[in-house]
Amino acid sequence: MLAQETSQLLKKHQIRLDRRKGQNYLTNDHILAKIIENAQLNDSDVVLEIGAGIGTLTLPLAEKSSKVVAFEQDKRIVRVLRERLHELGISNVEVMEGDATKMEFPYFNKVVSNLPYQISSPITFKLLNYNFDYAILMYQLEFAQRMVAQPGESNYSRLSVMMNLCTHTELLFNVPKNAFLPPPRISSAVIKLTPKKNPQADKFFANTCRALFQHKKKKSGKALLQSFHEISDLNLDRTTIRDLILKLDPELTEERVFKLNEKEILTISRELKELMEGYDEKNG
Template identity: 60%
Template sequence: MNLRSQTINVLKSNNIRLDKRKGQNYLINPGILSRIVKSAELSTEDTVLEIGAGIGTLTLPLAERAKKVVAVEQDIKIADVLKKRLDDLDIHNVEVIVGDATQIDFPEFNKVVSNLPYKISSPITFKLLEHDFESAVLMYQKEFAERMVAEPGNKNYSRLSVMMHFGAKVTMLFDVPPSAFIPQPKVSSAVIKLTPDKREGACDEDTFKKTSRALFQHKRKKVANALLDSFHEIQVTDKKTAKKIVSSLDPNIISERAVNLNPEEILKISRDIRSLLERNRN
């Protein structure tokens, strides 16, 4: 029985109707599945975290190659189907956790392999980067993946691009067409490899996060105007003080458009703002 027929059979026999609104698009292309697993470079020493495990399409081949798989699935009924499949196949190295991956505490893991529910792409990516792990092979909506690797000036360049620059090395591996899933999503997908690579602790700096958010709310505007329009994102202060702080920043940077700033320039602005705010309080 091929993967498509097998998936449909499991769903029908358990009276499960997939809900695209919940990101329940199941991979039915064995070639894509094989490429994902191969890209993870698993060994019998690895503990793999899988988010959005579903009925186990990816879980089962991961369990064949890894020491242990921690499979997170939010839908209780689907998680029960996964547990039953594991029991029927006499697979004992998979721990199924029922819960919202953005809310639960993860047990220890050293690799991540997931076909992520796209609605949690951003929060789960940043949550993963709070953990210490070797690498992750993740499937995202293609547009999201392109924003992860976008360079300054590119239409996809965003706060996400900047945060990823300081948090991880991201490599685009391959695209995945809608036809690889049931039900078919309306968008294309992409598989990426993510390797944590924190630089200078930038992503841990509160002012850096807030400054990035403020700038990219108005990324087509010049930096000075973008900051003034969204200074409340950085700190609640009166417009006069905000204008004074912004005017004290590097004139070469604040005259540029926000979308053209490289991540290091954004980091510099955020640290200058932090110093000026501290000086203003004293």
């Protein structure tokens, strides 16, 4: 039913979907129902949806919540979405036209989205700056697996560290390619992401993570030395940087980056930040 409805709407409005823009519309009724079920919505929820498209998720979200804030960038698709909402008499959806990575989000307490794949990373990190109950989000399977990866695993990454430190992240279920129109080249997965109450990541921590994971198979001390420019824009010579790193916990600086857990990386970040502040005071 959903597949037929989607095809008819696109044909009616003469819209050809663009894979490059992440326009892969969910057409599987069973998967849609599972997403809505996992969202556990009630009539007091304000739901944020990013990449609303023609309203596949938007309509059932509006039915079960107080309000939906729906972001969509494609002007043609926005017109279709607004027309559908008007025809169905749905008045509790606020359609936000524009790039969700560059716009402020109004109040929301839950997020439910089939994210455009090319903005998965910036949107995920942006969401960490907001307070909300939890998010039910669809990603590329590979990206979702990196989100839940643990130290020592091959797909453990900077993303994994940030998720482990700032959220409780659970991979709920996989989604096959044929659940979409047009079918993407890769499989997908739905993630439940719940922010932790006291996130400890600041910009310095994020920069330290970025520096470390540019050389994930090297010892962390060497990785920091080679990518210190990611952490500080101070014009420090290599000897000074090495001296700072030598003052860090040697058990941590001798460990391979991909084996460090989020708390160990947090320790490195905090120690290095203190050393940098001391250096600034001494040489400022």
